[in-house]
Amino acid sequence: MGSNVRKIAIIGLGQVGSSCAYSLINQSICDEILLIDRNAERAYAQALDLSHGMDFIHSRTKIYTGTYEQCGDMDIIVLCAGANPAKAGDRMEVLDSAYAIHKDMIKRIMESGFNGIFLAASNPVDVVTYMVWKMSGLPRNRVIGTGTSIDTARLKILLSEYLPIDPRSVQGYVLGEHGESQFTAWSHVTIGGKPLLDILRQHKERFAHMDLDELSRRTRDAGWEIFTRKGSTHFGIGNAIAAICRSILNDDHKIMAVSTILDGEYGYREISVGVPAILTRHGIEEVLELNLNSREMIQFDQSCGVIRKAIESLPL
Structure with missing residues (x-):
């Protein structure tokens, strides 16, 4: 990242990629955005449409279309290319197509001389993050997935x-897989600095209506609730991607739950899973190891098992 011009490429201009571009522009997070899609006409139309809103934003973002061969000087490449599952319930359903899409794509990007940070948003995002890490050969701190960042945001909305x-x-x-095996680390949820579990114990009658298992289920199923009604989720994840990019480019040291390649943390290696991490100009600066209780550690192990099984099914 030697350039003073902050450059982001978005690959895949479906609902998620387009919402990501819209968020980046409206929040003035970068100076240039390169749009790439297998449908060049769609990419051009999106670039044109987005550029027409520039007069109403306080700073200008240059937005244009191109190819993988132009990715060499990008700071961040956001990977949004992929298929939606045929029905709600299992993001792993699109694993084979995700592998086929990324195999050639990552090879061509790396041949361009790219040496920045990959941010994966395509599902199944934890497996895709691991896949991109293996295919690219980049250090683990420079391959990140959106992970459970959006699930964590959904949890906060529900609690509020x-x-x-x-x-x-x-x-x-929310930790673990961005999928059915995710879980909420209730032992680490605080409200204004006070542990939620303490609040519930001290105010049993006032918060008797709160069922933590039901809240976890609603958090997990929130994406499917949107998917079954309109066919995709994109505004929330678009903002999550923008927030991750902003923290990287601004060297914010913001802590977010992202899909991270573990190397001994939580007792795991060679796996990508949603955990809190510090995001800086170098990508993932440090993985935070929460002191999970015994139940949460069992849930973490189960979630890692789901991801590991999917990873081992790939010809990597």
Whole structure:
């Protein structure tokens, strides 16, 4: 990242890629955005449409279309290319197509001289993150997945409705797979710095209506609830991608639950899973190891088992 011009490429201009570009532009996160899609006409139309809103934004972002061969000087490449599952319930359903899409794509990107940071958003995102790491040969800190960042945001929204408070006053994480085996680390959820479990013990009658297992289920199923009604989720994840990019480019040291290649953390290696990590100009600066209780550690192991099984099914 030697250039002073902050450059991001987005590959895949479906709902997620387009929402990501819209968020990046409206938040003035970067100076240039390169759009790449297998449908060149769609990419051109999106670039044109997005550029027409520039007069209403306080700073200008140059947006244009191109090819993999132009990725050499990008700071971040956001990977959004992929298929939606045929029905709600299992993101692993699109694993084979994700492998086929990324195999040639990553090879061509690396041949361009790319030496920045990959940010994977395509599902199944934890497996795709691992796949991209293996295919690219980049250090683990420079291959990141959106992981459980969006699930964590959904959890905060749900909790804010029960308590009620601003969701930004909730601290905590959804961990594990961005999928059916994810779980909430309730032992680390705090409200304004106070542990949620302490609040529930001290105010049993006031919060008797709160069922933590049901809240975890609703958090897990929130994406499918949207998917079954309109066919995709894209605004929330578009903002999550933008937030990760902003933290990287601004060297924010922001902590987010992202899909990360583990190397001994939580007792695991050679696997990518959603855990809190510090995001900086170098990508993942450090993985935070939460002191999970025995139940949470069992849930973490089960989630890693699901991801590991999917990884081992690939010809990597």
